[in-house]
Amino acid sequence: MIPASVLAVDKLCVDARTPEGLRRVIDDVSFSLTAGETLCIAGESGSGKSVTSLAIMGLLPKTSLQIASGSIALEGRELSRLPNRAMRSVRGGDIAMVFQEPMTSLNPVMSIGAQLTEAIREHQGSEGKSADATALRMLDAVHMSEPAKRLKQYPHELSGGMRQRVMIAMALSCRPKVLIADEPTTALDVTVQAQILRLINELKREFGASVVLITHDMGVVAQMADRVIIMQSGRIIEQGEAVPLFGAPRERYTRELLAAVPRLGSCSGTEGPPRKGAQPAQPPAADRQPVLTVQKLDVTYGKATGWLFGKTPPLPVVSDVSFEILPGQTLGLVGESGSGKSTTGKAVLGLLPFKGNVVIDNRNIAGLSQRQMRPVRRCAQMIFQDPYASLDPRMAVGAAIAEPLVIHGLANKGEREDRVADLLRRVGLAPDSASRYPHEFSGGQRQRICIARALALGPKLIVADESVAALDVSVRAHVLDLMLELQETMGLAYLLISHDMAVIEQMSHNVAVMRSGRIVEMGSRRSVFETPRNAYTQALIEAVPVPDPRRRHLV
Amino acid sequence: MVLLLARRVIQTVLILLGVAAITFLLLYALPADPARMIAGRSATAQTVANIRHELGLDKPLAAQFWAYLQGIVTGDLGRSYAQKTDVGTLIAARLPATLVLMAAGIFIEVLLGITFGIVAAIRRGGAVDRIVMMASFVGVSAPQFVAALLLLYLFAVTLGWFPMSGFGTFAHVVLPATTLGILGAGWYARMVRSAMIEVLNQDYVRTARAKGLSSARIVLRHALPNALLPIIAMIGIDIGQFMGGVVVVEAVYGWPGIGQLAWQAIQQVDIPIIMGVTLVSALAIVLGNLLADIVTPLIDPRIRAR
Numbered sequence: 001m002i003p004a005s006v007l008a009v010d011k012l013c014v015d016a017r018t019p020e021g022l023r024r025v026i027d028d029v030s031f032s033l034t035a036g037e038t039l040c041i042a043g044e045s046g047s048g049k050s051v052t053s054l055a056i057m058g059l060l061p062k063t064s065l066q067i068a069s070g071s072i073a074l075e076g077r078e079l080s081r082l083p084n085r086a087m088r089s090v091r092g093g094d095i096a097m098v099f100q101e102p103m104t105s106l107n108p109v110m111s112i113g114a115q116l117t118e119a120i121r122e123h124q125g126s127e128g129k130s131a132d133a134t135a136l137r138m139l140d141a142v143h144m145s146e147p148a149k150r151l152k153q154y155p156h157e158l159s160g161g162m163r164q165r166v167m168i169a170m171a172l173s174c175r176p177k178v179l180i181a182d183e184p185t186t187a188l189d190v191t192v193q194a195q196i197l198r199l200i201n202e203l204k205r206e207f208g209a210s211v212v213l214i215t216h217d218m219g220v221v222a223q224m225a226d227r228v229i230i231m232q233s234g235r236i237i238e239q240g241e242a243v244p245l246f247g248a249p250r251e252r253y254t255r256e257l258l259a260a261v262p263r264l265g266s267c268s269g270t271e272g273p274p275r276k277g278a279q280p281a282q283p284p285a286a287d288r289q290p291v292l293t294v295q296k297l298d299v300t301y302g303k304a305t306g307w308l309f310g311k312t313p314p315l316p317v318v319s320d321v322s323f324e325i326l327p328g329q330t331l332g333l334v335g336e337s338g339s340g341k342s343t344t345g346k347a348v349l350g351l352l353p354f355k356g357n358v359v360i361d362n363r364n365i366a367g368l369s370q371r372q373m374r375p376v377r378r379c380a381q382m383i384f385q386d387p388y389a390s391l392d393p394r395m396a397v398g399a400a401i402a403e404p405l406v407i408h409g410l411a412n413k414g415e416r417e418d419r420v421a422d423l424l425r426r427v428g429l430a431p432d433s434a435s436r437y438p439h440e441f442s443g444g445q446r447q448r449i450c451i452a453r454a455l456a457l458g459p460k461l462i463v464a465d466e467s468v469a470a471l472d473v474s475v476r477a478h479v480l481d482l483m484l485e486l487q488e489t490m491g492l493a494y495l496l497i498s499h500d501m502a503v504i505e506q507m508s509h510n511v512a513v514m515r516s517g518r519i520v521e522m523g524s525r526r527s528v529f530e531t532p533r534n535a536y537t538q539a540l541i542e543a544v545p546v547p548d549p550r551r552r553h554l555v
Numbered sequence: 556m557v558l559l560l561a562r563r564v565i566q567t568v569l570i571l572l573g574v575a576a577i578t579f580l581l582l583y584a585l586p587a588d589p590a591r592m593i594a595g596r597s598a599t600a601q602t603v604a605n606i607r608h609e610l611g612l613d614k615p616l617a618a619q620f621w622a623y624l625q626g627i628v629t630g631d632l633g634r635s636y637a638q639k640t641d642v643g644t645l646i647a648a649r650l651p652a653t654l655v656l657m658a659a660g661i662f663i664e665v666l667l668g669i670t671f672g673i674v675a676a677i678r679r680g681g682a683v684d685r686i687v688m689m690a691s692f693v694g695v696s697a698p699q700f701v702a703a704l705l706l707l708y709l710f711a712v713t714l715g716w717f718p719m720s721g722f723g724t725f726a727h728v729v730l731p732a733t734t735l736g737i738l739g740a741g742w743y744a745r746m747v748r749s750a751m752i753e754v755l756n757q758d759y760v761r762t763a764r765a766k767g768l769s770s771a772r773i774v775l776r777h778a779l780p781n782a783l784l785p786i787i788a789m790i791g792i793d794i795g796q797f798m799g800g801v802v803v804v805e806a807v808y809g810w811p812g813i814g815q816l817a818w819q820a821i822q823q824v825d826i827p828i829i830m831g832v833t834l835v836s837a838l839a840i841v842l843g844n845l846l847a848d849i850v851t852p853l854i855d856p857r858i859r860a861r
Contacts, residue, residue: 057765059761059764059765063680087767088767088768088769089767090767091764091765091766091767092765092766092767092768093767096765096766097765099758099761099762099765101758104757104758104759105758105759105761105762106759106762107759107762107763107777107781108759108781108855108856108857109780109781109784109854109855109856110776110777110780111856118766118768119766119767119768122766122767122768123767154856154857156856156857157856167762170762170766
């Protein structure tokens, strides 16, 4: 017997309205979802996976996107041509959705209870007490502690993981036939991600819903999917059962995508990161001076002032952090959100007031003024997370890269142009990119530009704060390779800050694990990953989804 | 909340002291001599000197300011030079009329501003949006006395719907309040529009749509309270703006409020009245801000927590 199809998408095409006319963003997408199944739609940014889900929900922004042709049928009922009023009862009733950003997906001025009961009233016609009871039951179902108290709380009082539980409770409260989860765990810490994925699986069975899970993370796909759809540039590249698709992908793109996925443990048995070039090994670490030494670093946020004109109580965010980095080596600083890892990175470069000692290239920067910091900044630079926000859109790429040279009064105009061309070549971009503007480049290229800018002054130390977190896996792999190559050729030391265990494993010589502002475990890459002593480190490593559907350890 | 109030009361006292000091200094720096104004052109130097002594104007500035402060603390705002009456009594008699005018003006301003702002935001890019934006531009740009005269000509002279001037019935309030509110309405329409457009693009509005709620509920229950948060702070500050408009509007429409009182006092260099009205205006601004600070946490739980 062929299982009944709950949701059938047939030859769906979606057009985007652009100033140049219509552009197809979803092209001939067909798939069906059977009852009780989890279907993962995977792909990199721009693949059309989110647009597909919005089209199913009838939530395409009217001014920019429209369904051109094709059909979307829920248990045989055509949705794409349904009038708005009828579609409203489908949305949230028959098909519910959970979004990526739990921090912003709940209304900040409405209580959790009000937001939960709203959907219940809308779709089930239940009023007052009975809606409240349903809301309470749902919070209980998503394993929320103290559910009665949560009903009266507001979103800002809950953590990201708790908010995502509320979103899931809200989505399932009207017992939908289909739950669409669009990157539901991407914004969450890895340990919380594991809990939420487990919850989705548990509730799927309990509530008898079919799940469409949209994600870029092949690890999550492997852990969750019954069937997988791989999308690229608005088309379905390949679809099939999870195990065969991971084991023997038919299409080249799928193979490349799977190959680029970082696998935890891929470096086990080796000491340092994989070598890129054929340079001779560096001299042993023992006889070299550290390029960065941090001793007893303390950072507090907020300062006490008089009670008359406002005050914020000081809050310790980093306490008693000490480490050192040798030239040509990488210290991976790993931790979850709020662990203080980014704050540590900023303090190390003197971008935040701190207590303790930070010695960069034999100069202690504690208590230095901005002016006194200048010469130190030449040898310590930073690469940020968001390559879109960290380049001035009105500044040509060449000017952005040359700016550090101008600020430090180095090199005349001709020399600067040569240097910019050289730097662009080094990061794998054409030298004539200098006259172009950031918007003409992709995310990965922009991050290369940021790296070139950081290299302009010939630094010895680079602080890279989540520098690849915003990039697609394939692009990420290239940028990480570039960083390794630059480290070898230029002898750079990296302080690599990341929440991603796989990135840290691949890049680091030494690893420090941070939690609540303190380093809980530090040691060589090999010892931390292969024989973690701290329970928290162990939990972090275990929570990373393994990109292999035959090894389901999370759910 | 109690701490907030205590803090605000102390701040208010400090601000009022500052305002009193600055106004006092500015008025005494004026080249006009109040004693000469009271005595009249033909008075002898002796008469002027007597009056000056009688009013205490011959004492050093610091002593005069000190005496004035002592008065304020006991609730005595001094006596008007020209009208020989307590300033407090004069202001108290005029204040209700001004409060009615201001309340009506703010009501019109906020009602028009929010309504048109929402409509423009929902229909952004469309004809309605463009018309609202154009009208608000005119509203923002038109000087108040021009708006007053236009409204008078159209609705009082030509159509005869409302009285030209005076005070007493509901019909009397409409034109002056509209004049007062129209400028702010233009501002608010623009601000509400841009705030609404921003809020309507937020993730939580998408969540609300994904729940299958009606457009009306999404706009009024989910988007509007969030969009209004910055607007409320503006309304608090705006009361100061209003006091300036009140002087003009009361003069044009013959409205018997403190604006008119101030207007006469300025012409007569009646310093105690000017001081009194300035202090009352400053108090109104501070209270407006305080009100905004009290209302905002009622809507926004994130602020309530602190």
